Amino acid sequence: MARRRGRSVGRGGGTRSTGITVQIEGLDALRDQLADLTPAIRAAGFKALEDSAEAIRADAARGVRVDSGNLRNSARARFHNSQLRAEIGWWDRDDFYAILHEFGTRKIPARPALGPAIEAERTRIAARIQAEVRRALG
Numbered sequence: 001m002a003r004r005r006g007r008s009v010g011r012g013g014g015t016r017s018t019g020i021t022v023q024i025e026g027l028d029a030l031r032d033q034l035a036d037l038t039p040a041i042r043a044a045g046f047k048a049l050e051d052s053a054e055a056i057r058a059d060a061a062r063g064v065r066v067d068s069g070n071l072r073n074s075a076r077a078r079f080h081n082s083q084l085r086a087e088i089g090w091w092d093r094d095d096f097y098a099i100l101h102e103f104g105t106r107k108i109p110a111r112p113a114l115g116p117a118i119e120a121e122r123t124r125i126a127a128r129i130q131a132e133v134r135r136a137l138g
Contacts, residue, residue: 044132052125053077053086056117063113
């Protein structure tokens, strides 16, 4: 006769349950503590995002071609905190030529500034997030 999981066959052909009951005490308190941590961890994520966005912005501003200095001085970061998102670039209408420098044209060779700045920060962002979360929990 095959045995089923969670049941054992006893004498006389009857079955009896061998289930185990576990009661975890303090689960409600833990849930409340985790809910309290969420804003602190989220704030740490925003801080890391701001630091990374500023590093990318500064790196891109240093890397652009400088004729008038307009691109260097107008690189900005925009934040969408509800989505934990940042956009870095040039937003003024007068800065349309930033994309021409970034990707090049038939007559102007590409001299990217934003792409390399993003790649450089890609290696640092995990450490920034980790440090901010530790600081928030610490």
